[in-house]
Each structure stands twice: as structure tokens, then as C-alpha cells.
Amino acid sequence: MTDLGEIKDGARGMWSRGDYGRLAERLESAAREVVDGCAISAGQEVLDVAAGNGNAAVLAAREGAAVVASDLTPAMVELGRARTESEGLEVEWAVADAEELPFEDERFDCVTSVFGAMFAPRPDVVARELFRVVRPGNTVGMANWTPNGFNGRFFELANGYAPPPPEDMPRPLDWGREEIVRERFAGLAGSILVESRFVHWSFADADASFRFFGETAGPSVTLMGMLDDEARSRLREEFASLLDSWNKATDGSVEIDAEYLLVVARRRG
Numbered sequence: 401m402t403d404l405g406e407i408k409d410g411a412r413g414m415w416s417r418g419d420y421g422r423l424a425e426r427l428e429s430a431a432r433e434v435v436d437g438c439a440i441s442a443g444q445e446v447l448d449v450a451a452g453n454g455n456a457a458v459l460a461a462r463e464g465a466a467v468v469a470s471d472l473t474p475a476m477v478e479l480g481r482a483r484t485e486s487e488g489l490e491v492e493w494a495v496a497d498a499e500e501l502p503f504e505d506e507r508f509d510c511v512t513s514v515f516g517a518m519f520a521p522r523p524d525v526v527a528r529e530l531f532r533v534v535r536p537g538n539t540v541g542m543a544n545w546t547p548n549g550f551n552g553r554f555f556e557l558a559n560g561y562a563p564p565p566p567e568d569m570p571r572p573l574d575w576g577r578e579e580i581v582r583e584r585f586a587g588l589a590g591s592i593l594v595e596s597r598f599v600h601w602s603f604a605d606a607d608a609s610f611r612f613f614g615e616t617a618g619p620s621v622t623l624m625g626m627l628d629d630e631a632r633s634r635l636r637e638e639f640a641s642l643l644d645s646w647n648k649a650t651d652g653s654v655e656i657d658a659e660y661l662l663v664v665a666r667r668r669g
């Protein structure tokens with residue numbers, strides 16, 4: 401049996417590590433797609449779930465929406481709060497688990513989660529929570545890495561070096577499969593739009609990309625800290641050959657389009 405408390409403590413610990421702001425800058429295009437896909441506008445009440453340091457929350461607030469941003473990891477909430485304060489944006493921050501949102505039913509006009517709720521261990525509980533807090537007829541927007549895109553493949557590679565997850569735990573990358581999203585949202589959504597989108601990664605070279613993920617993404621930072629020199633250099637080699645198979649640049653630099661699913665679902669009335 402999966403120990404949920406342990407999984408969530410582990411997630412909090414991992415996402416507290418690394419220089420997340422640098423990664424968030426490179427993920428902003430996906431937040432833009434979700435905010436535009438949901439047509440977030442002035443006057444709406446918006447909840448960003450697993451908000452990290454607030455990419456979608458910031459864009460929604462700039463549109464004039466009243467935004468609440470929540471995340472499981474207190475360190476992320478602190479980072480996000482400092483960011484929105486420094487930008488002079490009024491965003492309310494809360495430490496909250498996507499599986500247990502501390503908000504009343506039907507409070508929001510839109511609920512977003514960009515590469516966030518996909519990491520919670522109980523996807524059906526998450527789906528129910530996202531739809532519970534959005535008003536009937538309104539939208540839930542997600543961005544989810546696909547299993548067959550570059551990031552999906554990178555996660556698979558990294559997972560081979562990490563302690564195995566509990567056997568009964570669904571894979572976060574399942575949120576990147578259209579048929580599974582449709583299954584999870586069946587009975588909750590009246591309409592679901594699913595489209596393929598890409599985050600563009602651009603780096604000076606393979607070493608710079610390896611260093612970047614190892615310094616910014618909490619789970620990768622954690623993994624690097626666990627590996628000995630031999631395992632780290634094996635991972636670096638395998639990562640370089642993964643990059644090679646995706647890289648569009650031919651001059652030693654790295655230019656990769658990493659696929660994710662943009663999901664915009666409307667709650668059944």
C-alpha cells in the first residue's frame with residue numbers, strides 16, 4: 401500500500417530544492433497557452449493549482465483576474481509570494497495539496513495547473529478536486545508532459561536512476577495521454593479540448609543542458625545529490641544521447657521542442 405504522507409513529504413522535499421525560478425522562465429510559454437486557452441479575463445476568479453512560483457498565476461493576474469495560487473511545497477509558495485509582491489500583483493497564496501483543495505465548491509471561474517497537478521499521486525482525486533472548485537460551465541486548464549515527448553523520455557531516463565515509486569502509484573506522465581485525460585474527466589467535463597503543444601529548450605551545448613536541469617528542477621537536483629560520481633557520469637552520457645536523438649541544431653548547441661498536452665475542459669452544468 402502506498403504511504404501517501406511519505407510520498408507528499410518526499411515531493412515537498414524535492415520541490416524545495418533547486419533554483420526553480422530559472423526553470424519557470426523557460427516554462428512560461430505553456431502557462432501562456434493555458435491562460436489563453438481558458439480565455440482568462442479581467443474580473444474572473446482564478447485558482448492556479450501546484451502553482452510553483454506562479455507562472456500561470458502571474459499571467460492571469462496581469463489579465464486583471466483575481467487570483468489564488470496554491471502549491472503543496474511551502475518553499476514554492478514563499479518563492480511565488482515574493483515574486484508576485486515584487487511585481488506589484490495582488491495574488492493570494494496558499495499551501496495546499498491538489499488532492500485536498502481548501503476552497504469551497506464552485507468558487508472559481510477557472511482552475512489551472514501547469515505541469516503541476518500531474519505530479520499528485522491520486523489522479524482521480526485530483527480530477528474531482530479541480531472540477532469541484534470550478535463553477536459549472538467554466539474551465540479547467542492543464543499542461544501535462546507527454547510520455548513520448550522529450551521531457552517524458554527524460555523523466556523515464558531519470559527514473560531508472562531513482563528509487564522505484566510504489567507499484568500501485570499511477571505514472572504522472574499518464575496525464576499526457578489524451579485517452580486517459582478523457583477517462584479521468586468523464587462525468588466531470590461536458591467538453592474537453594486536447595491539443596499537442598511544445599516547450600522549446602535552447603542551450604549552448606549538451607553539458608549546459610545537463611547542468612541546467614540538475615540545478616533547477618527539484619527532482620533532478622535531488623537525484624544528482626543521491627548519485628555517486630560513476631552513476632552521475634553514466635546518466636550524463638545517456639542524457640547526451642537522448643539529447644542527440646531530439647536535437648534539431650547541428651552546430652553543437654541544443655534546440656529541442658518538448659511536447660506537452662494542452663487540456664481545456666469545461667465543467668458540465
Ligand SMILES: C[S@@+](CC[C@H](N)C(=O)[O-])C[C@H]1O[C@@H](n2cnc3c(N)ncnc32)[C@H](O)[C@@H]1O
Binds near residue numbers: 412455456471472
Ligand atoms: C514543475 S513544477 C510546476 C510549477 C508551476 N505550475 C509552473 O508552471 O512553473 C511542479 C509543482 O507541483 C507541486 N506539487 C507536486 N505535488 C503536488 C500536490 N500533490 N499538490 C499540489 N502541488 C504539488 C510542486 O511543489 C511544484 O511546485
